[in-house]
Amino acid sequence: MSEFRAFSAPGKALLAGGYLVLDPKYEALAIGLSSRMHAVAYPYDSLQKLDKFEVRVRSRQFKDGEWRYQTSPETGFVPVSVSGSKNPFIEKVIANVFSYFQPSLDDYCNRNLLIIDIFSDDAYHSQEDSMSKYCSSRRFSFHSHKIEEVPKTGLGSSAGLVTVLTTALASFFVSDLTNNVEQYRKVIHNLSQVAHCQAQGKIGSGFDVAAAAYGSVRYRRFPPALISDLPDIGDAIYADKLAHLVDDVDWNITIKNNRLPSGLVLWMGDIKSGSETVKLVQKVKKWYDSHAPESLEVYTRLDRANCRFMDGLSALDRLYDSHDHYSSQVFESIEKNDASCQKYSEVTDIRDAVTTIRHCFRKITKESGADIEPPVQTTLLDNCQTLKGVLTCLIPGAGGYDAIAVIAAQGVDLKAQTASDERFSNVQWLDVSQADWGVRKEMDPEAYLDK
Ligand SMILES: Nc1ncnc2c1ncn2[C@@H]1O[C@H](COP(=O)(O)OP(=O)(O)O)[C@@H](O)[C@H]1O
Numbered sequence: 484m485s486e487f488r489a490f491s492a493p494g495k496a497l498l499a500g501g502y503l504v505l506d507p508k509y510e511a512l513a514i515g516l517s518s519r520m521h522a523v524a525y526p527y528d529s530l531q532k533l534d535k536f537e538v539r540v541r542s543r544q545f546k547d548g549e550w551r552y553q554t555s556p557e558t559g560f561v562p563v564s565v566s567g568s569k570n571p572f573i574e575k576v577i578a579n580v581f582s583y584f585q586p587s588l589d590d591y592c593n594r595n596l597l598i599i600d601i602f603s604d605d606a607y608h609s610q611e612d613s614m615s616k617y618c619s620s621r622r623f624s625f626h627s628h629k630i631e632e633v634p635k636t637g638l639g640s641s642a643g644l645v646t647v648l649t650t651a652l653a654s655f656f657v658s659d660l661t662n663n664v665e666q667y668r669k670v671i672h673n674l675s676q677v678a679h680c681q682a683q684g685k686i687g688s689g690f691d692v693a694a695a696a697y698g699s700v701r702y703r704r705f706p707p708a709l710i711s712d713l714p715d716i717g718d719a720i721y722a723d724k725l726a727h728l729v730d731d732v733d734w735n736i737t738i739k740n741n742r743l744p745s746g747l748v749l750w751m752g753d754i755k756s757g758s759e760t761v762k763l764v765q766k767v768k769k770w771y772d773s774h775a776p777e778s779l780e781v782y783t784r785l786d787r788a789n790c791r792f793m794d795g796l797s798a799l800d801r802l803y804d805s806h807d808h809y810s811s812q813v814f815e816s817i818e819k820n821d822a823s824c825q826k827y828s829e830v831t832d833i834r835d836a837v838t839t840i841r842h843c844f845r846k847i848t849k850e851s852g853a854d855i856e857p858p859v860q861t862t863l864l865d866n867c868q869t870l871k872g873v874l875t876c877l878i879p880g881a882g883g884y885d886a887i888a889v890i891a892a893q894g895v896d897l898k899a900q901t902a903s904d905e906r907f908s909n910v911q912w913l914d915v916s917q918a919d920w921g922v923r924k925e926m927d928p929e930a931y932l933d934k
């Protein structure tokens with residue numbers, strides 16, 4: 484590719500299936516978010532040295548936000564940092580994209596310097612110590628600290644980065660990718676899952692990369708061994724094993740469209756208190772293993788409620804699209820959030836499912852010591868449920884003290900409703916909502932360039 488091109492990938496919120504989604508028996512609901520990670524790929528440039536590729540990834544929103552890696556076929560495309568700084572997510576994307584496409588330097592003579600700019604939308608990070616600036620017509624926040632030092636809001640910045648960078652880097656090697664992302668979506672997803680797991684040093688469920696690649700999806704995970712069984716990057720057989728995994732192996736995952744109803748909006752409330760997902764997962768696993776067979780009964784009940792929740796959202800989405808009189812009555816009742824809601828099974832089915840989900844999570848919280856829905860969050864969610872226009876609310880993902888998710892009718896303003904309400908004083912409503920589409924080409928690459 485010889486011209487500028489830009490791509491973006493969405494953030495994520497896991498609205499159903501936390502913990503269960505780690506087991507391929509269960510499905511989960513990953514919602515793509517309007518906060519996106521962006522990548523701008525520049526036309527090829529040339530290095531003086533012709534025996535290597537150099538990839539320069541710049542995140543100018545952050546202090547020291549530039550990483551330069553060199554790689555070559557001779558070294559099995561093992562990336563070597565030549566900027567002194569390292570970024571594991573960028574490094575693994577480079578290793579896997581080059582290992583997969585196997586570019587020869589002869590084919591890229593004088594086109595061996597690849598430059599990509601990364602931009603992240605505000606909601607991914609705390610905005611303290613930042614300044615809003617325009618790059619041409621797009622506005623981003625620029626921070627005075629390094630990316631690793633800026634507090635995150637848990638919207639999946641690393642998954643979005645890995646997915647959009649994989650897409651942008653691949654566009655140097657596949658001439659028609661930019662205008663056919665859909666055709667290459669599976670390859671992008673698979674390469675991104677591999678890179679993300681390798682960079683994190685652990686194999687999670689992958690729901691966050693699935694959301695970054697596909698948008699809002701009903702998701703069932705791949706077997707962890709698909710990735711853990713890969714040889715080391717640079718190993719003589721790594722490229723062949725990676726190509727076989729990406730192109731030929733059945734990952735046996737479920738990726739189905741399952742979106743929030745058009746007539747509803749997702750609100751994410753940042754609580755500004757962190758929770759360490761890895762420790763929560765370890766505590767829940769210990770509880771599950773030590774409380775069998777009752778723990779299996781709890782998971783089975785949770786799974787049924789998760790599926791009722793997901794099915795209920797799909798039913799409500801179909802109802803909204805019908806635009807008939809009954810649909811209007813149902814959505815009007817949600818807007819009022821009064822006793823009239825009890826008349827409509829489309830509303831009560833979803834609420835009953837979430838009630839069961841939250842009850843099970845409180846039971847696990849009590850028995851495992853993992854603060855999935857601790858009492859302070861229970862109180863906050865119960866208060867949220869009373870707000871005008873709220874259909875339901877829950878703790879997303881691994882739960883804890885990170886955030887709350889509220890599904891409310893369009894046109895409802897939770898910021899205004901809660902602004903002077905002491906009960907919500909520690910909630911910062913993020914400027915983010917659901918966005919159903921995954922990684923995509925952006926139509927205005929010039930909009931990211933400093934004029
Ligand atoms: N805009 C960015 N530019 C460069 N690296 C980024 C960017 N956003 C995220 N990262 C990388 O991802 C890491 C955060 O990943 P992680 O801890 O998994 O958080 P999250 O839950 O948001 O994915 C950062 O420390 C950094 O290495």
Ligand SMILES: C[C@@](O)(CCOP(=O)(O)OP(=O)(O)O)CC(=O)O
Nearest residue numbers: 497501502637687688689760880881
């Ligand atoms: C526990 C989980 O099932 C869900 C975690 O969801 P979060 O959205 O809390 O994830 P982080 O952003 O990594 O904290 C682990 C997994 O699925 O990998």
